[in-house]
Amino acid sequence: MRKRLKATLLAAVASIAGCSTYFIATYNPAVDSGATELQQKVDVFLNDLERTAGTPAGAYERNAGTYDELRGDIQTLRELASQQRGNDLTVHSLDLIENNVDKLQAIHADGISPKEIDIVRTLFDTQFRMLVQLENAKKRKES
């Protein structure tokens, strides 16, 4: 009876302690600071775009290179994040941000108004805030 109890208890504890479903990557300061820098870059770009919308300086052709730059930065962060096991959520969040950069580029190519930029800014702000929030939660968990 006692042996059986031992075996049951050990099995239960082993399943709890080794449950891979609950695994999430450790905090990576490079991903955290990279996400914050990227957020600032996008914010500066959207501010410039809002200020110059409807003028030659705000034309898509004059700004097309920025989209490639942003995608490059996201890819660098993505590679960094994907090197850690259990970082699928962070990697997917970066993919969602990249997807929105693609969509913004398509909208910009057709012409974008300050009111639309305002909506887009809210969306990017939320995406980056959520990404940083997740990284900070990992940090809190470890402290």
Added chain:
Amino acid sequence: MSIDVTSITNKMITGVRDSVGERWSVIRAIAEPELRKLAQTLEDVQQLYASGEIDATRAFQLVEMQRNTAMSVLRTVEGLGVLTAREAVDAAAHAAGAVVNRLVGFKLI
């Protein structure tokens, strides 16, 4: 026709609440304001469309971006849920540690 932001917000919140169950209370303070903001952006898009400032294609593109953003919120909610669950698992393992270690005769946990 205008969008009922409160109703959409509540539906989104209920949807998330149902999916995360009891962990909701821990992450509610983070998720609710974000979902409220997203519901507001839906209304903004609808108003631009209603006033003729954007066409249906553009409205669709903006809603697609909104949908990606909602997914971003849910990814973080999921991550916070996993971290919360992990804390519970660690606490359970820690609590059981003393008993189990005594049973097996060495420091297993």
